[in-house]
Amino acid sequence: MPNKKISPDSHDFLDGTPATDRGAAAPAGSDFVDTLQPEWDAKFPDGRYKCVPSVTRIVRMSHYIAKAVDRNLAEFGLNRGEFELLGALIRSESQSLSPMVVQSRMLISSGALTNRIDRLEAKALIRREPDPDDRRGCRLVPTPKGIDLGLKAVASHMALEARLVSALPGKERRTLEALLKKLILSQDEELYPNSLR
Numbered sequence: 217m218p219n220k221k222i223s224p225d226s227h228d229f230l231d232g233t234p235a236t237d238r239g240a241a242a243p244a245g246s247d248f249v250d251t252l253q254p255e256w257d258a259k260f261p262d263g264r265y266k267c268v269p270s271v272t273r274i275v276r277m278s279h280y281i282a283k284a285v286d287r288n289l290a291e292f293g294l295n296r297g298e299f300e301l302l303g304a305l306i307r308s309e310s311q312s313l314s315p316m317v318v319q320s321r322m323l324i325s326s327g328a329l330t331n332r333i334d335r336l337e338a339k340a341l342i343r344r345e346p347d348p349d350d351r352r353g354c355r356l357v358p359t360p361k362g363i364d365l366g367l368k369a370v371a372s373h374m375a376l377e378a379r380l381v382s383a384l385p386g387k388e389r390r391t392l393e394a395l396l397k398k399l400i401l402s403q404d405e406e407l408y409p410n411s412l413r
Contacts, residue, residue: 249273274396281380288376292369293339297324297332299373302341302366305358312355314347341365 249272256265282296289299300322305313319329333356336342341362347353358366381389 247273249276284376284380285373288372289369292365292372294365294369297328298336298341299366299369301329301332301356302336302358302362303370305342305356306363306366306370311363312345312357314350314353314355316353318356336362 249267249269252267252272253269256267257263285296289295292299294302301318304318304321305311315326315329315333319326322329324332333342333344337344340359342356342358344354345357347355381392384392
């Protein structure tokens with residue numbers, strides 16, 4: 217009998233195990249992460265391998281979020297990098313920023329930023345203008361077309377964000393926000409000591 221073809225989405229992104237090889241479905245109220253530690257303990261009874269469920273779930277949820285965000289932004293002809301740059305320009309006080317400031321805020325290399333700028337400029341969504349404070353520099357400015365598209369994309373993105381956490385009541389949502397912020401701040405200084413907050 218020919219091997220059953222398994223699509224990439226049917227593999228768990230953490231360990232690559234095909235969905236058909238995961239065994240029985242988890243009990244109601246359980247998720248994939250609940251099965252990890254028992255499986256490790258069964259394989260290594262001395263308990264040398266201990267997972268951290270909270271981190272595993274953050275990684276797993278980030279995968280779900282990224283897929284949903286990418287799918288939503290594609291409807292506007294944007295990817296995440298372009299959306300982040302366009303949004304940063306639109307919400308800035310003067311609706312213009314220098315590439316250096318943008319790079320500090322977005323935590324990306326100058327090469328990656330240049331690629332994003334070039335793509336948005338080719339789509340007529342932003343333009344480069346001379347920087348009055350730096351004769352060798354430039355300012356990035358969203359075009360009217362860029363502002364219109366960007367605001368539509370932002371509204372759709374924020375609606376998506378709300379749907380992604382709709383399973384949590386308000387109090388749980390605020391608790392999650394506070395805990396995630398605490399974790400992020402614990403890593404920011406070590407990983408990005410010169411970043412803008």
